[in-house]
Amino acid sequence: MNHIISVNNLTKRYGDKTVVNAISFDVKKGEIFGILGPNGAGKTTTLEMIEALREIDSGNITVADIDVSAHPDEVKEIIGIQLQSTSFFDKLTLREQLKMFCGLYGVTTDVDALLADVQLTDKAKEYVENLSGGQKQRFSIAAALVNEPKVLFLDEPTTGLDPQARRNLWELVESIKGRGITVVLTTHYMDEAELLCDRIAIMDEGNIITIDTPKGLIKKLLGRGFKKEQIVQQANLEDVFIDLTGKDIRE
Numbered sequence: 001m002n003h004i005i006s007v008n009n010l011t012k013r014y015g016d017k018t019v020v021n022a023i024s025f026d027v028k029k030g031e032i033f034g035i036l037g038p039n040g041a042g043k044t045t046t047l048e049m050i051e052a053l054r055e056i057d058s059g060n061i062t063v064a065d066i067d068v069s070a071h072p073d074e075v076k077e078i079i080g081i082q083l084q085s086t087s088f089f090d091k092l093t094l095r096e097q098l099k100m101f102c103g104l105y106g107v108t109t110d111v112d113a114l115l116a117d118v119q120l121t122d123k124a125k126e127y128v129e130n131l132s133g134g135q136k137q138r139f140s141i142a143a144a145l146v147n148e149p150k151v152l153f154l155d156e157p158t159t160g161l162d163p164q165a166r167r168n169l170w171e172l173v174e175s176i177k178g179r180g181i182t183v184v185l186t187t188h189y190m191d192e193a194e195l196l197c198d199r200i201a202i203m204d205e206g207n208i209i210t211i212d213t214p215k216g217l218i219k220k221l222l223g224r225g226f227k228k229e230q231i232v233q234q235a236n237l238e239d240v241f242i243d244l245t246g247k248d249i250r251e
Contacts (some may be wrong), residue, residue: 134165
């Protein structure tokens with residue numbers, strides 16, 4: 001099977017509340033797989049169990065054929081994680097931080113090339129505290145790529161970013177996919193999911209309601225008789241904003 005992640009009957013409970021309810025799905029190698037849902041749907045908890053950061057109550061997960069419950073440390077060696085909120089050391093430069101992460105993983109990675117990949121070459125000697133929101137997000141992705149992971153997890157990576165920074169990060173995610181890295185992401189932005197994701201799982205109240213491609217999900221909705229007022233236009237307000245202010249990132 002061409003699957004890099006397999007989730008089977010995954011369940012997580014807190015007391016009497018089931019936050020992830022016996023869900024099952026697979027992620028294909030090299031795809032961008034989105035998990036969408038309202039707040040409290042169980043998205044982040046699901047990711048944290050796949051990432052071996054949260055205990056699994058029942059069910060089974062494998063990542064690159066490694067059982068997450070049995071070998072959590074092995075899983076952590078082959079994945080990269082960009083969390084909603086990431087903390088870094090205050091008085092280490094970006095270059096020094098990445099070198100430190102290389103030492104922790106026991107790998108030799110060209111950290112300057114990583115910084116170039118995320119357009120932070122000119123910030124190599126800066127501290128994280130001096131970065132803008134978009135720069136911090138890009139640096140957290142660079143840090144997640146230090147160990148050349150097979151799977152990269154992005155938890156709401158563009159929340160709070162301006163339009164230029166969002167579009168730049170979309171291009172970065174697509175370039176990461178182009179390197180053969182599987183990407184699993186959560187987002188509240190439907191346009192982001194539609195643009196980036198090869199397939200999408202929609203969660204609600206701990207359950208996966210459906211999984212399909214963005215086009216497949218839309219086709220099913222239309223097939224159920226859904227209609228709305230049709231407004232055909234070649235651009236939207238964000239396109240106007242980008243056109244007037246430029247595509248370049250404002251740092």
